[in-house]
Amino acid sequence: DAKTTQPPSMDCAEGRAANLPCNHSTISGNEYVYWYRQIHSQGPQYIIHGLKNNETNEMASLIITEDRKSSTLILPHATLRDTAVYYCIVRRINYGGSQGNLIFGKGTKLSVKP
Amino acid sequence: DTGVSQDPRHKITKRGQNVTFRCDPISEHNRLYWYRQTLGQGPEFLTYFQNEAQLEKSRLLSDRFSAERPKGSFSTLEIQRTEQGDSAMYLCASSFYGQGFNEKLFFGSGTQLSVL
Numbered sequence: 568d569a570k571t572t573q574p575p576s577m578d579c580a581e582g583r584a585a586n587l588p589c590n591h592s593t594i595s596g597n598e599y600v601y602w603y604r605q606i607h608s609q610g611p612q613y614i615i616h617g618l619k620n621n622e623t624n625e626m627a628s629l630i631i632t633e634d635r636k637s638s639t640l641i642l643p644h645a646t647l648r649d650t651a652v653y654y655c656i657v658r659r660i661n662y663g664g665s666q667g668n669l670i671f672g673k674g675t676k677l678s679v680k681p
Numbered sequence: 682d683t684g685v686s687q688d689p690r691h692k693i694t695k696r697g698q699n700v701t702f703r704c705d706p707i708s709e710h711n712r713l714y715w716y717r718q719t720l721g722q723g724p725e726f727l728t729y730f731q732n733e734a735q736l737e738k739s740r741l742l743s744d745r746f747s748a749e750r751p752k753g754s755f756s757t758l759e760i761q762r763t764e765q766g767d768s769a770m771y772l773c774a775s776s777f778y779g780q781g782f783n784e785k786l787f788f789g790s791g792t793q794l795s796v797l
Contacts, residue, residue, distance in 0.1 A: 599783065610685070610772050610788025611724065654723060660783060668714060668737065669786060671723030 571655045576676045579649075585642040587675050589655030592636040599660050600631060601669070602640045604651040611654065611671070614640065618660075645679045652676050683707060685789035687773050693795045694763055701759045702792045706775030713756050714786060715748055716772040717741065724772055730756060731778060763796045770794075 572590040579585040591600065599618050603611040615622055615629045617638070622629045628641040642649055654674040686705040694700050706713050712731050716724035727746070728738045732753040742748075745763075750756040760767055770793050774786040 603786075608790070610774070610790050611786075612788065613785045616783060616785075652723075668726040668729055669724075670726065671716075673721070673723050 571657060571672055573653075573655050573672065573675045575673065576678070578678050578680060579642075579645045581647060581679055581681050582644055585640075585645040585649065585677060585679070587640040587642075587653050587655075587677065588637065589640070590637045591655070591657050594635050594657050595659075597659055598657045600629065600635075600638050601656045601658055602627070602629065603654045603656065603669075603671075604649075605654070605674070606648075606651040614653075645677075647679050647681065650677060650679045685773055685775050685787050687771075687789040687792050689792055690790065691793045691795075693797065695797050696763060696765060698763055699759065699761045700763055700794065701757055702771055702773075702794075704756045704758070704773030704775075704789060706755070706773070707787055708754075710775035710777050710787070711753070712776045712778045712784070713750055714774040714776070715756070715758050716774065716788075718770045718772060718791070719768075727758075760794075763794075765796045768794055768796045 599616050601616040602614040605611045615627050617629045631638045652674040654671050688703045714729040715727040718724040726739050727742050728748050730750040733750050745761045748758045770791040772791045774788040776784045776786045778784050
């Protein structure tokens with residue numbers, strides 16, 4: 568699976584949008600972008616995923632550039648409970664389903680401050 | 682609670698002892714994964730099962746580690762002759778895998794192992 572690059576840490580003010588970038592310049596056509604987060608002392612939690620179109624769900628929005636070499640996870644109104652490590656992962660998907668396991672990097676530690 | 686359950690939450694053992702962890706996945710999930718996580722690092726893949734078949738094992742999984750999922754439901758991870766380097770959080774995740782289906786992993790809260 569393609570490697571991803573994320574900043575090690577970011578701060579965000581409570582109530583503001585948190586924009587977390589991820590570079591995946593070697594992504595291939597059948598690789599999806601996944602985002603997970605890990606709150607302290609808990610297991611990782613799925614947030615969102617996408618292939619090439621922008622995606623939105625109840626937790627976040629995912630913006631993928633047209634060339635698919637980078638993406639941004641947006642938490643529209645960050646709260647203190649969004650303080651966590653956020654992982655950007657790319658994973659192969661084909662007709663047979665997802666391939667291989669999730670490969671986590673070190674992620675971005677997001678600190679939401681009051 | 683119908684999430685992924687791991688037992689115990691914490692385990693302290695002496696070097697050289699054997700330990701066993703249990704994971705109960707979400708009931709309709711056919712895949713089960715084990716990961717290991719040390720402080721400041723992301724989770725590292727160890728192994729995964731589809732139903733009762735162990736489909737992949739990481740090179741991280743030494744001969745002292747063994748995992749089973751005998752009936753395709755719960756799984757156990759055993760570490761024999763523990764070493765201090767085995768101290769870590771052991772995470773279990775489950776998922777539904779199907780043809781063309783975009784798989785999402787659901788993680789448990791992990792078992793924190795401390796080897797003294």
